[in-house]
Amino acid sequence: MAGVTDRPFRQLCKKFGAGMAVSEMVTSNSLLYGSQKTLRRANHEGEVDPISVQIAGADPKMMAEAAQFNVDHGAQIIDINMGCPAKKICNVMAGSALLKDEPLVQKILSSVVKSVNVPVTLKIRTGWDTQNRNAIEIAKIAEGIGIKALAIHGRTRACLYMGEAEYDTIAEVKQSVKIPVIANGDITSPEKAKYVLDYTGVDGVMIGRAAQGKPWIFREIDHYLKTGMHLDNPSIDEIKNTTIAHVNELYSFYGENAGLKIARKHISWYTKGLKNSANFRHYMNTIETVDAQIKTIEDYFNFLSIESPYIKYEEEMLVA
Structure with missing residues (x-):
């Protein structure tokens, strides 16, 4: 979720009921010696607690230094990423590539845990590929070292984001350790969240891509788990x-020029499946001023509300 879960997006998700929002992944060397862009990812001013910062890397000493840097800048939880499948991360033996080297995993986790006085959590996948699922072994190593919670994406590194997430390994991990286990992968609705919780016995679920353009998914899941009932869809006015509000926060955080460009993908996600949204998104990508961007958003949602004050998705998008 690098490039998505910046401070404005994390604050928005927490507003809609997320219990915790983890920062964008930052590699340890970039954080310690990086650019203004990288340092911005470590900016948590005004963010609602708890502040969880995600780091990645393959050098135990540098990972410890990155953890210390983040704690000094307000991190209340350090989250180690050993789940990212991106080539640029795996090519430097970080992210999910580390699952192939259990001794190095142990060294990194131990170095980070010893370096800070805040809880350290870990994110992994079920293994490197379908022939090498070692999540249970990694989980036991993590628990023994002092990792406080473990999140597992239900795919191997080789699977990337293809196919369906599998939850059997997650269930086995939950039975193998006593620390909290959090399930991740393909949790896109309140019903799916309940299914995964019941099937795996985990302590919580983690939402990623399903929150893009639908940050209210957190309140929907929370309400469904507590009551068994569905909330109404958000109104057109609420989405508008x-x-x-999200776009204005992006302008403030990144500056108007960069904020305008970054906002385009979020606007696209908010409007996906709504009437005439394809034409709207195409036009949105041609707009070059923040005033015009805001006015176009207002005009589009005002057009939708004339027909109905409630959200209605086009049939073909629901099928897709």
């Missing part, structure tokens, strides 16, 4: 106001 949420989109505009």
Whole structure:
């Protein structure tokens, strides 16, 4: 979720009921010696607690230094990423590539845990490929070293994001350790969240891509788990106001020029499946001023609300 879960997006998700929002992944060497862009990812000013910062890397000493840097800048939880499948991360033996080297995993986890006085959590996948699922072994190593919670994406590194997430390994991990285990992967609805919780016995679920353009998914899941009932879809006005507020936060955080460009993908996600949204998104990508961007958002949602004040997705998008 690098490039998505910046401070404005994390704050928005927490507003809609997320219990915790983890920062964008930052590699340890970039954080210690990086650019203004990298340092911005470590900016948590005004963020609602708990502040969890995600780091990645393959050098135990440098990972410890990165953890210390983040704690000094407000991190209350350090999250180690050993789940990212991206080639640029795996090519430097970080992220999910580390699952192939259990001794190095142990050294990194031990170095980071010893370096800070805040909880350290870990994110992994079920293994390197379908012939090498070693999540249970990694989980036991993590628990023994002092990792406080473990999140597992239900795919191997080789699977990337293809196919369906599998939850059997996650269930086995949950039975193998006593620390909290959090399931991740293909959790896109309140019903799916309940299914995964019941099937695996985990302590919580982690939402990633399903929150893009739908940050209210957190309140929907929370309400369903507590009551067994569905909340109504958000109104057109709520989506409009949420989109505009989010975009304005992006302008403030990145500056107007960069914020305008970054906002485009979020606007696209907010409007996906709505009437005439394809034409709207195409036009949105041609707009070059923040005033015009805001006005176009307002005009589009005002057009939708004339027909109905409630959200209605086009049939073909629901099928897709």
